[in-house]
Amino acid sequence: VASGMAASHALLAGRLSAGDHLVISDTNYVGTAELVRDSLPRWGIEVSPVDTSDPAEVAAAVRPNTRMLWIETPANPIIRLSDIAALGTLAKEAGVRDVVVDSTFATPMATRPVELGADFVVHSLTKYIGGHGDAMGGAVIGRKADLDALNLEATVHYGGVHRRLEVEGVEVRL
């Protein structure tokens, strides 16, 4: 997609609905922090920012309607680390549907969140993957069925750029 924020927005807006609850790292890239603080409550989504480096804080914040746990590790800008495997286990045992990791600061060289139990991984390609600060991009990694369900909404509807449309079984590139 067009940017890291387009990737984050695709997951937050595409996977959460009014009445759902989000538990999220209380230290995030500022765009993510402001989006969840200012916009999600307007859409009826409850948000609990917690220190995800402390699994006990996450466990205490989870409720029956918690649909997503969002971990940013290392967290921008303080480089705080969270234990993806421990939090993923905890979340799944509590019935949380989506465990999301913003792994931008780690890059896929340092951390592979899917192998640690994440359902979705977000990267801002604008940062280390692009490497030069001269191009923007974002990526959402996950199961094919989940991404297929998200694709039209995230790209066409949310403006994350057009990628591929299928019209009556015929693939149309835009």
Ligand SMILES: *Cc1c(COP(=O)(O)O)cnc(C)c1O
């Ligand atoms: C920069 C950044 C983003 C947003 O990326 P853009 O491509 O600038 O939209 C998201 N998450 C983290 C951790 C970032 O550092």
